[in-house]
Amino acid sequence: MVNPVDTRTLQWLSEQYYDLNGTHYDILEKPPSAIEFSRLVHMSRPAVIKGFDFPALRCWLDEYLIQKMGDQAISVAVTPNGRADAVTLGPQEKLYFVEPHTEQMTMHELLSKLDQSRTDALFSGSSDDYRETLYLQSQNGNLYSAPYFQSPNSDLSTANQACEFEALRSDVPSEVTWCSEAFGRSPDAVNIWIGDRNSVTSIHNDPYENIYTVVRGVKHFTLLPPTEGWCLEERTYPHAKYARDTSTSLLAIVPSSDSEPIRWSSIANPQLSGMLAPQAHPIRISLHAGETLYLPAGWWHHVCQGEEEVQEPDKDFLNAVPDGKTIAINWWYDMEGRGMGWVWYAFLRGGDVPDGNQADLNEN
Amino acid sequence: MVNPVDTRTLQWLSEQYYDLNGTHYDILEKPPSAIEFSRLVHMSRPAVIKGFDFPALRCWLDEYLIQKMGDQAISVAVTPNGRADAVTLGPQEKLYFVEPHTEQMTMHELLSKLDQSRTDALFSGSSDDYRETLYLQSQNGNLYSAPYFQSPNSDLSTANQACEFEALRSDVPSEVTWCSEAFGRSPDAVNIWIGDRNSVTSIHNDPYENIYTVVRGVKHFTLLPPTEGWCLEERTYPHAKYARDTSTSLLAIVPSSDSEPIRWSSIANPQLSGMLAPQAHPIRISLHAGETLYLPAGWWHHVCQGEEEVQEPDKDFLNAVPDGKTIAINWWYDMEGRGMGWVWYAFLRGGDVPDGNQADLNEN
Numbered sequence: 215m216v217n218p219v220d221t222r223t224l225q226w227l228s229e230q231y232y233d234l235n236g237t238h239y240d241i242l243e244k245p246p247s248a249i250e251f252s253r254l255v256h257m258s259r260p261a262v263i264k265g266f267d268f269p270a271l272r273c274w275l276d277e278y279l280i281q282k283m284g285d286q287a288i289s290v291a292v293t294p295n296g297r298a299d300a301v302t303l304g305p306q307e308k309l310y311f312v313e314p315h316t317e318q319m320t321m322h323e324l325l326s327k328l329d330q331s332r333t334d335a336l337f338s339g340s341s342d343d344y345r346e347t348l349y350l351q352s353q354n355g356n357l358y359s360a361p362y363f364q365s366p367n368s369d370l371s372t373a374n375q376a377c378e379f380e381a382l383r384s385d386v387p388s389e390v391t392w393c394s395e396a397f398g399r400s401p402d403a404v405n406i407w408i409g410d411r412n413s414v415t416s417i418h419n420d421p422y423e424n425i426y427t428v429v430r431g432v433k434h435f436t437l438l439p440p441t442e443g444w445c446l447e448e449r450t451y452p453h454a455k456y457a458r459d460t461s462t463s464l465l466a467i468v469p470s471s472d473s474e475p476i477r478w479s480s481i482a483n484p485q486l487s488g489m490l491a492p493q494a495h496p497i498r499i500s501l502h503a504g505e506t507l508y509l510p511a512g513w514w515h516h517v518c519q520g521e522e523e524v525q526e527p528d529k530d531f532l533n534a535v536p537d538g539k540t541i542a543i544n545w546w547y548d549m550e551g552r553g554m555g556w557v558w559y560a561f562l563r564g565g566d567v568p569d570g571n572q573a574d575l576n577e578n
Numbered sequence: 579m580v581n582p583v584d585t586r587t588l589q590w591l592s593e594q595y596y597d598l599n600g601t602h603y604d605i606l607e608k609p610p611s612a613i614e615f616s617r618l619v620h621m622s623r624p625a626v627i628k629g630f631d632f633p634a635l636r637c638w639l640d641e642y643l644i645q646k647m648g649d650q651a652i653s654v655a656v657t658p659n660g661r662a663d664a665v666t667l668g669p670q671e672k673l674y675f676v677e678p679h680t681e682q683m684t685m686h687e688l689l690s691k692l693d694q695s696r697t698d699a700l701f702s703g704s705s706d707d708y709r710e711t712l713y714l715q716s717q718n719g720n721l722y723s724a725p726y727f728q729s730p731n732s733d734l735s736t737a738n739q740a741c742e743f744e745a746l747r748s749d750v751p752s753e754v755t756w757c758s759e760a761f762g763r764s765p766d767a768v769n770i771w772i773g774d775r776n777s778v779t780s781i782h783n784d785p786y787e788n789i790y791t792v793v794r795g796v797k798h799f800t801l802l803p804p805t806e807g808w809c810l811e812e813r814t815y816p817h818a819k820y821a822r823d824t825s826t827s828l829l830a831i832v833p834s835s836d837s838e839p840i841r842w843s844s845i846a847n848p849q850l851s852g853m854l855a856p857q858a859h860p861i862r863i864s865l866h867a868g869e870t871l872y873l874p875a876g877w878w879h880h881v882c883q884g885e886e887e888v889q890e891p892d893k894d895f896l897n898a899v900p901d902g903k904t905i906a907i908n909w910w911y912d913m914e915g916r917g918m919g920w921v922w923y924a925f926l927r928g929g930d931v932p933d934g935n936q937a938d939l940n941e942n
Contacts, residue, residue: 223583226925227925234915234920249759255620256914256917258918259917441921552621554595554804556598
């Protein structure tokens, strides 16, 4: 059925939603009980949660990570500009949705290169120097994925052997107990993210409930409710990937011949004033080490990371060593597939129904 | 802002919703935990819950109710046709939204008149005889109302003194624990309903989460999801009330001079085949004594009641005495006022924003 949604309708909805909710978000001083979290999920507003503690928050210093991970190869996204999975100018002055190049390296190599990149930037005379950006953002359940939750005790399973970060699992719980109980299910994927201020995640939304904890550094989120997606001017872009040119060793954008066009926001940086329609009401949240964001399914998010000036060492968390790196963990849970959730999600994107997750249509 | 919703959009939404959810509803063999119920609320689909037990289910026989209530006057709705709060043909062949006449009587009088009405119907030669219908349906929190929850221990409060059914409170819990915990609040109103097969509740929806338990008899619900409201052809009708004509003693429709017109469905009986658009997918649920319906906020419902042929006495519940009366209790909880709930509710009614319940717009 053809997209039945006109912009006037979407404008009305976003206006009503803003009138009712403003830009408020809850800040919880300690993790909620399952039932308290369940109420947050029903409301579907972001919330910052303090005090959700797990071992990684205490021990993930560089030396520890390097020692634990040893020679294990890990997959790292490489771009010339820090903009992986983003709309970028490519061949023939055309805009493409460009995926990053992926390279294998050890944790030691990754962390050293991030350090080197920071040193280079500090001492470089020009900001225009070509410097590649590394971002560990494989986001495929790199810490725990669906096969793990299907057989968590089978250590020798193919799924577990394929996990690049198995050595770090003891520092991160596979489930957030108050989430799993509220949703009535295990996560779909748990990911580790390591990057620096050069990496940016372009604005998009996911059909997942997202629990996002910063372990080191700080993440800056720009959030828009699902109702304000129409302000993001989604367009369809041909798909491309960065690939390393064998003669120059530089990264180049290579259009894909076998991929469908990708629908993506054409607002490259919603943080800049004037980039968003005045009807958009972004919520800006800086999430520090030890803080957790509940990012409800369907919420639009742009994420960058930075280093803050730490006045005095923070004894509680690893910001005691502000070296420009940001490390985070996220847990993705499938959103509720029954009821209105999927329908609204599709409607607010102009009638684009997402694949999969269809509930059984058993009649009583 | 002007209603921005066109019917094509509403049709698309209801089609998508039906494709995803069908007419499925859960049947729970025992009451859910708070967290299980919270998931049901988030899904916003009806559910039948068995085994929610409280004293009324065991003891509300006529003799008991008469003895307990004694001379206490109670407010009973009276209509010539059993259709209180419904669209009815009135003066000058015009349609009105007509509220019932209210009369005071004792519990003994109410139950006797319901018995008499049944006897008359069984032995009457004609079904056209003028017989008034009594329905205890004051639905103003007649058992527990907001002032009770604000000061439940102040027995001498005006609110409690004004409660016609205080004598029955010990048989009905003021709160459903798994609901109050899931919603994080007490009910807004708890009501007792007593009627017979002559009483019908015309189709409408409420901005309340509703927990509805049948104590005696059977209730027949016809439910439509919030998305199918457009099939109900809501119109605006002048307001009227039944009043007793002093000369004839008959009930007559008297148009109100000081009431706003009422928006109401023009489908008098959605149970009859052909009355609803083919795009509507009603869910029909017969709720028996001892069963509880979770009716999510915004769901459309038409309710009638009846007596079932009881093959052999049901020893568990009061259907052991099938005398045509249906008694029920309902708990209304405010729906979540933050997030998208209100906005969708208004949108699906064509952009008609309900009053009140606006969340604070505090900015963080």
